[in-house]
């Protein structure tokens with residue numbers, strides 16, 4: 008009964024669920040292929056004996072954070088104690104904002120290092136290796152959406168394998184803290200487990216929080232979260248360094264797995280959805296959760312400029328400024344798909360958001376489904392009407408009456424609360440018209456003030472808005488455009504063209520649930536000075552909405568411009584340095600390359616800030632730093648490279664058509680930097696070629712995603728997590744019943760770097 012031969016084909020398939028959340032994932036790339044003679048022999052002898060499964064012996068995560076730039080290495084060791092070769096799977100869930108920078112696997116003492124290559128080239132190398140009979144692993148990632156990394160290899164009998172994955176990211180400051188999240192998904196209990204986060208900053212660390220391990224499906228931890236009692240924190244005397252060590256023993260790991268499983272079960276029963284049940288099964292698989300470190304630093308009043316080794320980084324987060332008054336137009340989707348829990352959550356979120364408005368702010372509520380309605384506050388005093396009886400407005404062709412925005416006085420907010428409590432869901436999704444009307448509301452509000460300010464007889468001052476208001480559009484939708492203009496390209500170009508000039512509003516888009524057209528929303532916001540966020544359909548959606556709103560609700564500066572004297576910096580090297588607005592709790596980071604002859608750097612920041620009378624005044628700060636000798640290690644160059652790639656990819660995504668033939672296109676520039684600094688991005692892939700393996704492999708059959716499509720498609724995470732990628736590794740031993748197919752689907756936190 009000995010098998011004549013055994014061929015092990017190990018294929019790595021990365022399925023990418025498109026960012027618009029469409030149900031059909033596309034297959035990106037992959038394949039680790041290998042086939043060896045000795046394996047056959049070993050297996051042949053031992054088929055009768057029970058096989059001792061492969062053991063995870065160690066997992067160590069070491070994260071080095073310097074100037075908010077985090078380099079994290081995840082190292083695991085496995086041992087195959089059996090007489091036959093077995094497959095080991097290494098899986099890491101990494102933040103969406105991170106770029107993989109290195110991967111090394113050590114099999115039986117021999118290291119195999121992966122190289123970052125341009126996508127097309129990586130595929131070519133892979134195909135050549137396969138045709139020459141060499142085993143090759145080609146791992147590609149779509150950086151923006153991709154959030155996990157998995158590789159499977161065969162581990163020879165009685166040997167060890169070690170995997171070492173390094174990824175890098177710039178931690179973003181949100182609501183006053185940098186949030187560093189490390190996912191602990193070892194897949195099993197680990198005898199030796201260790202997480203070390205070392206933070207080194209140039210200024211004192213003012214806040215340092217390590218909350219209890221989280222599910223990763225919750226919104227960011229706050230100071231109210233319980234502290235993780237199992238960590239040790241060591242701080243340096245000057246408070247500029249801290250080392251956080253977490254070494255959960257087996258008991259603690261079991262406890263955490265149980266906590267995780269319970270939380271998942273609880274949320275599953277809370278919203279009875281099968282996605283959560285799906286996840287529950289996953290949780291039995293050795294998921295400890297997300298280890299989070301949050302910190303903040305003291306900062307010099309005028310920002311901080313660091314210069315070292317030819318690069319500079321400028322951190323800027325002014326304090327003690329009063330927020331600018333704003334004109335905020337809430338554009339809310341009440342199409343029928345919003346019915347049920349979503350509309351309830353939207354109402355709950357709007358109640359607290361309205362309550363947070365400052366009395367000097369102005370606001371407007373624009374409701375849309377098939378048609379668009381700008382709410383009048385006087386409706387609050389009328390009898391409530393059902394959505395159906397509004398059929399006059401809920402027609403795509405009914406013109407929307409442009410009601411001027413209202414001042415956020417106590418009385419007006421109370422009326423708005425009544426209107427919000429009556430929102431109900433019905434009809435289609437007329438995205439184009441909703442945005443068109445929102446921009447009209449803003450343009451008209453300012454224009455009205457202009458003409459009226461010349462009209463001395465005008466007494467309706469309440470309806471006019473000040474020129475000094477910061478215009479903001481908060482656009483929330485849960486679906487694709489289905490009514491009116493539905494072509495995303497046309498919607499984008501009309502709205503972007505219309506929303507222009509001095510009064511250009513920042514458009515922040517909220518994709519509520521998995522069915523929203525994330526692509527459209529992302530482009531819309533990128534082109535209109537805002538950003539897009541995903542709101543997950545979950546029990547805490549109202550909190551997520553509020554949490555998002557907090558990040559943009561307090562603009563501190565408008566028309567912010569960072570200027571660096573041209574003789575002191577290398578032309579074209581400075582990252583984004585002009586911003587429509589900056590917000591309380593965030594931080595602006597600008598980086599660049601110094602001119603070779605520069606002996607000092609004298610940046611100047613100009614903007615407008617609030618004056619004492621809800622108006623605005625000029626704001627200006629200057630810094631001056633000397634360029635000194637190289638001064639130890641500061642990750643300025645990598646930080647610059649990381650930031651440049653992120654911004655160039657955003658630029659590329661904001662374009663109508665990528666003009667990839669142009670040498671100076673954002674795509675080409677991003678690619679050049681990614682290759683130079685070895686970052687795995689949407690434009691690059693990792694390749695490992697295993698030398699001198701035998702036998703060619705049938706790559707065609709290896710590529711087949713098989714039944715996994717069905718697995719991947721309907722999976723929708725129930726929390727503040729996005730499922731963008733499903734990586735899947737399948738090992739088909741061509742032997743009776745030896746199909747060791749493995750399926751993994753994961754979700755990941757959706758963090759956008761602005």
Ligand SMILES: *[C@@H]1O[C@H](CO)[C@@H](O)[C@H](O)[C@H]1NC(C)=O
Nearest residue numbers: 080081082109111171172173
């Ligand atoms: C893992 O890789 C990183 C980056 O190359 C390296 O600094 C670290 O020492 C490696 N860890 C181990 C255990 O090899």
Ligand SMILES: *[C@@H]1O[C@H](CO)[C@@H](O)[C@H](O)[C@H]1NC(C)=O
Nearest residue numbers: 454456457458459460461462
């Ligand atoms: C308002 O008055 C100013 C001068 O007082 C004039 O320049 C401007 O054109 C007037 N605007 C309108 C809309 O009439």
Ligand SMILES: *[C@@H]1O[C@H](CO)[C@@H](O)[C@H](O)[C@H]1NC(C)=O
Nearest residue numbers: 458459462463464465466467
């Ligand atoms: C001035 O405003 C009043 C009240 O809104 C309006 O009736 C009148 O027509 C306006 N006059 C001019 C010259 O715009």
Ligand SMILES: *[C@@H]1O[C@H](CO)[C@@H](O)[C@H](O)[C@H]1NC(C)=O
Nearest residue numbers: 456457460468471472473474
């Ligand atoms: C209208 O704009 C002017 C500046 O152009 C401003 O001084 C005035 O306060 C604004 N009106 C209101 C009611 O805010």
Ligand SMILES: *[C@@H]1O[C@H](CO)[C@@H](O)[C@H](O)[C@H]1NC(C)=O
Nearest residue numbers: 117118141696697698699700
């Ligand atoms: C692969 O084979 C070639 C020649 O067959 C040999 O020179 C080389 O050292 C081998 N490499 C490894 C890593 O075994």
